Amino acid sequence: KAGVTQTPRYLIKTRGQQVTLSCSPISGHRSVSWYQQTPGQGLQFLFEYFSETQRNKGNFPGRFSGRQFSNSRSEMNVSTLELGDSALYLCASSIGLAAYNEQFFGPGTRLTVL
Amino acid sequence: GENVEQHPSTLSVQEGDSAVIKCTYSDSASNYFPWYKQELGKRPQLIIDIRSNVGEKKDQRIAVTLNKTAKHFSLHITETQPEDSAVYFCAALYGNNRLAFGKGNQVVVIP
Numbered sequence: 001k002a003g004v005t006q007t008p009r010y011l012i013k014t015r016g017q018q019v020t021l022s023c024s025p026i027s028g029h030r031s032v033s034w035y036q037q038t039p040g041q042g043l044q045f046l047f048e049y050f051s052e053t054q055r056n057k058g059n060f061p062g063r064f065s066g067r068q069f070s071n072s073r074s075e076m077n078v079s080t081l082e083l084g085d086s087a088l089y090l091c092a093s094s095i096g097l098a099a100y101n102e103q104f105f106g107p108g109t110r111l112t113v114l
Numbered sequence: 115g116e117n118v119e120q121h122p123s124t125l126s127v128q129e130g131d132s133a134v135i136k137c138t139y140s141d142s143a144s145n146y147f148p149w150y151k152q153e154l155g156k157r158p159q160l161i162i163d164i165r166s167n168v169g170e171k172k173d174q175r176i177a178v179t180l181n182k183t184a185k186h187f188s189l190h191i192t193e194t195q196p197e198d199s200a201v202y203f204c205a206a207l208y209g210n211n212r213l214a215f216g217k218g219n220q221v222v223v224i225p
Contacts, residue, residue, distance in 0.1 A: 004157075035215075042217035043158070043203060056212050090157065099146065099211040105157040 002026065004093050004106035012112045018079040021109045025072050025093030031055075032074035033098045034066060037088040037108070046089075048098055049074050055097065078111075086113045116141070116208045120216035128224050133191040135219045137204035140185065146207035147187045149178060152218070153200045161202075162189070194223045 005024045013019050025032050033056075034046040045058035049068035066076045072093070078085055088110050092103035117140040127133045137147075148163035164171045164178045164187065171178050175194075180187040187206075191198055201218045208214055 040217060043205075043215040045212060045214065048212075056210065058212070092158075097211065098213060099207050102148075102160045102163075103213075105150075105159070107157055 004104050006106040006109050010110045013081050014114050015081055017081050021076045021089055023074045023091035026104055029093035029095050030072055031094045031098055033092045034076050035090045081113045083113050116214035118206050118214045118216040120219045124220045126222045127194050133194050133221055135189045135202055137216050138186040139206040141208050143209050144206040148205050149189050150203045151200045196223050196225055199223045
């Protein structure tokens, strides 16, 4: 069974731009969670989608948004990029809600904001 | 708030020795505590988890212990090997069904 995939793997943007990241979960998984990983801050939860509905949201500004499609693929959007948004963005899929099931992480998208 | 702290932030051990990482959490209602391992340049992977109805769980050389009274849980790695070198993240499930992760612990196994 194929693992979680994320595209693109690397991205360079400038301040003020917007970016869309994509995540394809493991087949059959209905939950997709997004995390921001920065050195020293660990994994910070952004949001979780299950069956096309946002089930949980972390403490990030409204510039961070996401959505999930009927095939469980998910996208994350960051508008008006700031230097501090530079990070590794990881998505993770689970068969059910992340609170009760093992999460399988993707390889991440490395975003650099200049 | 959702707070999970890991100690120490970096741990160096001689190959063959044991490593212990401790995490503390703030919500007494938390009932699920997973540990993820992230090797350099790779994605995090679940290595072991524990639910609040048990105090200890083992899987070969790794074990997790939970002290609900003190609100802390620990990862124990025995007979450490070079492939155990990685960043280890603990997490706790909070009442809003959100997993809060610690900042990670760098374990270095010295051959």
